Amino acid sequence: MEHIIIIGGVAAGAKAASKIRRENPHVRISMYNKGKFISYSACGLPYFIENLVEKPEKLLIRSPKDFEDKYKVKVFTEHRVTKIHPTQYQVDIVDLNSNEKSTEQYSKLLLATGAHVCIPNIEGTGLENVHILKSIEDAIAIKDKMPKCKKVIIVGGGYIGIELAEAFIQGGKDTTVIEMGPDILSHLDDEMSQEVHTYLTHEKNLHIMTNNKVTKLIGNKEGKVSAVQTESGKELACDLVILSAGVGPSVDIAKDAGIAIGKTGAIKVDRRMQTNIRDIYAAGDCTEQVNMITDKPVWIPLGSTANKQGRVAAINMTGGDAEFTGILGSSITKAFEYSMAKTGISAKEAEELGYNYVCATITNKDRSGYIPGAENITIKLIADKDSKKLLGAQIIGKGDTDKRINVIATALTAGMTVKEFQHIDLSYSPLFSTSIDPIIVATYELLKKL
Amino acid sequence: MEHIIIIGGVAAGAKAASKIRRENPHVRISMYNKGKFISYSACGLPYFIENLVEKPEKLLIRSPKDFEDKYKVKVFTEHRVTKIHPTQYQVDIVDLNSNEKSTEQYSKLLLATGAHVCIPNIEGTGLENVHILKSIEDAIAIKDKMPKCKKVIIVGGGYIGIELAEAFIQGGKDTTVIEMGPDILSHLDDEMSQEVHTYLTHEKNLHIMTNNKVTKLIGNKEGKVSAVQTESGKELACDLVILSAGVGPSVDIAKDAGIAIGKTGAIKVDRRMQTNIRDIYAAGDCTEQVNMITDKPVWIPLGSTANKQGRVAAINMTGGDAEFTGILGSSITKAFEYSMAKTGISAKEAEELGYNYVCATITNKDRSGYIPGAENITIKLIADKDSKKLLGAQIIGKGDTDKRINVIATALTAGMTVKEFQHIDLSYSPLFSTSIDPIIVATYELLKKL
DSSP: OEEEEOOOOOHHHHHHHHHHHHHSSSSSSEEEESOOOSBOOOOGGGHHTTTSSOGGGBBHHHHHHHHHHHHOOOEEEEEEEEEEEHHHTTTEETTTTTOOEEEEEEEEEEEOEEEEEOOSBBBBTBTTEEEEEEEHHHHHHHHHHHGOEEEEEEOOSHHHHHHHHHHHHHOOEEEEEEEESSSSTTTSHHHHHHHHHHHHHHHHOOEEOOOOOEEEEEOOOSSSSSEEEETOOOEEEEEEEEEOOHHHEEOOHHHHHTOOOTTTBBBBOOTOOOOOOEEEEEEEEBBOOTTTOOOOOOOOHOOOOOOHHHHHHHHHHOOOOOOOOOOOOOOEEETTEEEEEEEEOHHHHHHTTTOEEEEEEEEEEESEEESSTTOOEEEEEEEEEOOOOOOOOEEEEEOHHHHHHHHHHHHHHTTTTHEEEEEEOOOOTTTTOOSSSSSHHHHHHHHHHO | OEEEEEEEOOOHHHHHHHHHHHHHHEEEEEESSSSSOOSSGGGGHHHHHHHOOOGGGBBSSSHHHHHHHHHHHHEEEEEEEEEEEEEEEEEEEETTTTTTTEEEEEEEEOOOOOOEEESOOBTTTTBBBOOOSSSSSHHHHHHHHHHHGGGGEEOOOHHHHHHHHHHHHHHTTTEEESSSSSSEEEEEOOHHHHHHHHHHHHHHOOEEOOOOOEEEEEEEEEESSEEEEETOOEEOOEEHHHHHHOOOEEHHHHTTTTTBBBBTEEEEEEETBBBSTEEEOSSSSOOEEEEEEOOOEHHHEEEEEEEHHHHHHHHHTTTTOOOOOOOOOOOEEEEEEEEEEEEEEEEEHHHHHTEEEEEEEEEEEEOTTTTTTEEEEEEEEEEEETOBBEEEEEEEESOOOOHHHHHHHHHHTOOOOOHHHHOOOOOOTTTTOOOOOOHHHHHHHHHHOO
């Protein structure tokens, strides 16, 4: 009998399991997950820590019981797949509770091993009250520590670092973000990061140290972290440290099995989510994607991508035909009233990649100024002088950024030129936008420069 | 010296005036407006009546003084242009206060005469407390009456009727909408209108009578409206009536001057906003547009269109080159927590036009279900079975409809097929959407049917 084994059950894996069942009512499906929780929203973890979401159970999409009863998927939590034998169509498994080892035969295999937090190679990362945030277990551990902590240091100013900073400040903690690079949120262009930086430090009392590296975590007699030391020699007292300075794709067992790894360090897959080895598919954070703008491989691990890839893999693994054509790196983050959205490539990426590009930036109200709650948004559009096409956009501010970034994402997917794009007919009501939407105003500016 | 005369100063006219000045610092510009107020947001009038906007001045974008000082535009309010003499390049003008008549020479003329409310041809429309809503003056008059009124009848369930209904209910009035057609918001498909209808009657206590025609307005001894009589013979007591059963383009002087009128009854213009008569342009609610989906002329008067057309006319009237390529009829309305958005054509329009079309409707949460404030939206997508392209969408609900409708509007402008559209990479955070956005879920459903 056909047997599909899925390694990893959080986003891509869980999505694939349910979709495989919908596509094929008969195939045997087993899902192995090293953690206790499967099928949950990892993107929601900062909001659980912030207490916007009270209970971790709320983040669960489907329970193991749901999978077993509704989808007839056999779920093995706290089980690790330790080795893949592609020629024998076998995997070795260890039960993390009993340490019992076993071997299972598969007809098709899906790798959804996800990503992991990179622990910096410095002294003191093993101290108590030093945490990472990847799983529900991590989030519960951090939330448990919060009542007793006063000074939090977050190592890394990426979007998870900034989402966590909000959670800690909302919890009344003295919070510092230490970022190695020139500014937080490095996926944005510098002046956009700088605007968010200013907002967070001036209006929200977040401490941000940029161009700074943590060289050591210092503990007290009880083995708890009590300070961090930075490259500049400074010592900063703290009682909780979150390591959030980077993530990497979890590809060890894939590599070991001879599955091709791309330049980005993640698993190489084709549009059907197939690896280089027959009957082995991969989806989610462990895989690399193609950037639809540059046509180059990138590794941008996002929950939206993982879910779509899981779906595509499931369709193909059950004899269907679906494609995942690539990503734009569309993303959005919120920190208090500010949201920061991006799609396509930034000006600095365009520069690196050698595009002959041009930018236009405007700041406008997000709806008619007389409507209570109208707020500013800053829109930066990037276009290619040669092809006259849009390359990307960044939108930040207290106003409504998400609806605008998705319009640009759609235009990018369609490969619209700026000239074509100016004619989009967006819905207008004073409650929702200005009569000529800020995106169009920005587009008029961009046209002048092309 | 060149002299540009603009007839009408609310949306398209005011926009054109400021844009003409930006394009040409020297040309003489005169703007004539029959009302007292120019350059204001007519779309904001219901929110002034609702008191979301306290003072009518808030709705003013630029004052006559702004125009004179900043843009060197000579503004004549309460002046009516009574006749155009195209061969002589002259217009006849009457000062509505002094009744003084004059004639002015123009080198280029812009018609921005807008639209008017159609007063039904029934008895009693001249009674006191019977109002229309078109201008700021109208809105002030209605708002003045509100404190003394208890029972309001709105004749017409279009979006202005519904926006007004919200205003009256918020003001504690017993409010009834009487609609001639089978349901309110007739630009939507029936089942979508029905959902809004149910919401408004069940949750908001609005009375709605459909398939019903008002045949007579009845007055009391003081000449104030006291009841309306309907076709069915029913008499409904009231102390305030708003006539909102239709609008028409204001084209009398255009017609009189031999300017071509389209099938829709509005002025025919090309993409450069030129009429059939040399040096006479038209923009805004008095003109018809081309529907980008059907390539047919339509008359959908909207503030967003008016502003863009005013801009395009201004550029072309000053020697530049710009185009207005058409509309999708994208619109959005709000009634309490519900918003109703549309772009492209509805299923009933597709039916009338003979398309071989298919629809998919889903109801999903607008963001991750565990985030407080997540609400349902219902998405209906319409596609062409022959071309496999999207034709239109309607999105309604308490959740975030506006950002989704604009994504579809962009896809429609780009002429995307449903297959291409499924690959859009939208930004995701649990605060803003589900990991696979409801639009994509609806698209997957649509694909199954194609």
